[in-house]
Amino acid sequence: MGEVLSQAGMQVDVVPMRQVQDLAPYGAAVLGTSIRMEKPLKEAVDFARRHRDALARMPVAVFSTGLFMREDTVENREKTRGFLAPLLELVANPVDVAFFAGKLDHGKLNFLLRFAAKHDKTGAMEEGDWRDWDAIRAWAGGLSARLL
Template sequence: MESNAPRIAVVYATEKGSTRDIAEFIAAELNEQGAEVELSDAEHAPELSRFDTVVLGSAIHDMDLLPAAVTFVRTHRAALRNKNVWLFSVGLGPALGGRIGSRIGRIVPKKIATLRDSITPRDYQAFSGHYECVGVSLKARVLYRLMGGGRYGDLRDWAAIRSWSATIAQSLGLPAAQSNIVVP
């Protein structure tokens, strides 16, 4: 007997693991609500014809998605245009505060906006990631502070991520979450 549950591919590109953690969390949330979910990194993504929905996430470096995510979108652009696509990025922008930082944090970098618009996702959401000051230049640390960066460490807003996952689930007609998933 074939299941009527929505089939979702959660695909991610990560550099240090923060984006993977978010993708795993989203996949677990959607699975918990009854969807059939397959999680994979962008370089080993499954054949998209098997899925109704694609959730794609990438870390941001140099105001662009990671090369693996860009390549994934370019390679699968036609298929993605015909799918229910949800796109997220992980970077510092959402963690910035103050008058200048909060404005800058809401700007979608041009390369990301162009790629996003080429596949017209249902939604695009930017999340904060994990940012350590170790190995970051003094200039970058000062700039981060000047733009309203308040602290270092895990800056991910798990409640916002859970809420976005619930929005995806609701759009697919999945039952409300009875989530036992522990936020990392």
């Protein structure tokens, strides 16, 4: 996304949210979070709360990654929108909200989660990479005009 927006002529910093102290130098923001246990990351919600006023004064786009979106259905979009609610409630009028499929690497899970993933019979914790880079690039490409 950062590359695509740069190619569109924007000056872009890709930064972990907890490292951002001040949004004053920025004219727009793209906030992303994975979904864990049906919630956005705490880091993302804390960021949106901390910078709520600044975000309200600039164009903001929001995206999530999650495994529900392995299948892009109306039902899974609505579920994912619900998971994102704690973040979306803090962003007044996002220019766009996107739900992408993510990836799961069992090797990166802690012991308990790896155990849960191994014994999960629903397929919800199946290992794999479902990121659709064309869809991600296309979304970023369409965003630039709305962020300017």
